[in-house]
């Protein structure tokens with residue numbers, strides 16, 4: 001099975017930027033970015049992030065708001081905060097040198113068993129198996145284990161971990177781990193497994209018949225936000241509000257002022273955007289407000305700031321705020337890539 005998978009990987013692997021390096025820091029950044037974010041999005045952001053923060057030391061020295069600004073659009077901002085925190089730990093406790101063993105990496109903030117095994121095997125050749133959602137799906141299908149049958153989800157995961165630990169190639173553990181994840185991402189996909197081109201079809205007990213649990217359905221929600229602009233010395237300025245530090249979702253990030261339900265007249269709507277966050281599809285009505293009408297919008301005590309559109313691009317904006325402001329000017333002027341080039 002090892003040879004079949006590695007032969008397939010050598011022939012079919014995608015050329016991804018983090019596969020061209022053995023720098024453990026770069027591999028770590030890519031692994032964190034890839035959790036819950038699409039590869040195409042990560043490809044863009046990975047390069048920009050590494051240009052600005054080429055080492056753990058550079059990342060540790062940065063202001064958190066700048067780290068969040070570079071993370072904007074990738075979502076799940078807790079990942080960026082933990083990455084930043086772990087970089088500081090590496091500088092403070094490991095003389096700015098990342099630990100090499102998976103067991104040691106797991107002591108860092110935000111690095112769990114999966115990420116530790118991925119970094120240690122890919123960058124240092126440690127014989128450690130990774131188990132993420134892709135690996136779990138592929139190996140469960142190979143063996144015909146259903147996560148919601150009588151044995152339960154936790155029991156299946158344990159069996160997958162055992163199977164995976166025995167399967168990982170001792171000579172090429174990093175490639176093996178990347179290969180099995182690649183198989184899950186490109187061939188043994190959740191909805192339409194391509195069994196005809198699968199290198200493990202001979203070993204597979206289910207051949208596409210595995211009952212993959214259904215994805216939780218998306219829900220829809222309508223919200224409205226206020227676009228309040230004025231002419232300032234540096235051109236058009238927009239009013240932004242910072243989310244409270246105690247907020248459980250995206251604390252400290254900047255956004256447009258949200259309007260309370262019912263505060264919106266249809267005629268105020270300048271444009272509508274759609275924005276998905278986890279299982280919710282938001283339909284967002286963006287309404288133009290004049291500066292004089294600001295008193296109508298009660299402050300919730302958070303800091304508000306007038307900023308030029310150019311300056312806004314450098315701030316830790318929520319993904320929604322970045323999307324809305326991107327519609328006011330040519331896309332490139334509000335993008336992170338433009339700012340750092």
Ligand code: SF4
Pocket residue numbers: 138141142187188189193194195198199200201204205206207208209
């Ligand atoms: S044969 Fe099909 S179901 Fe089995 S591992 Fe390969 S792609 Fe997945």
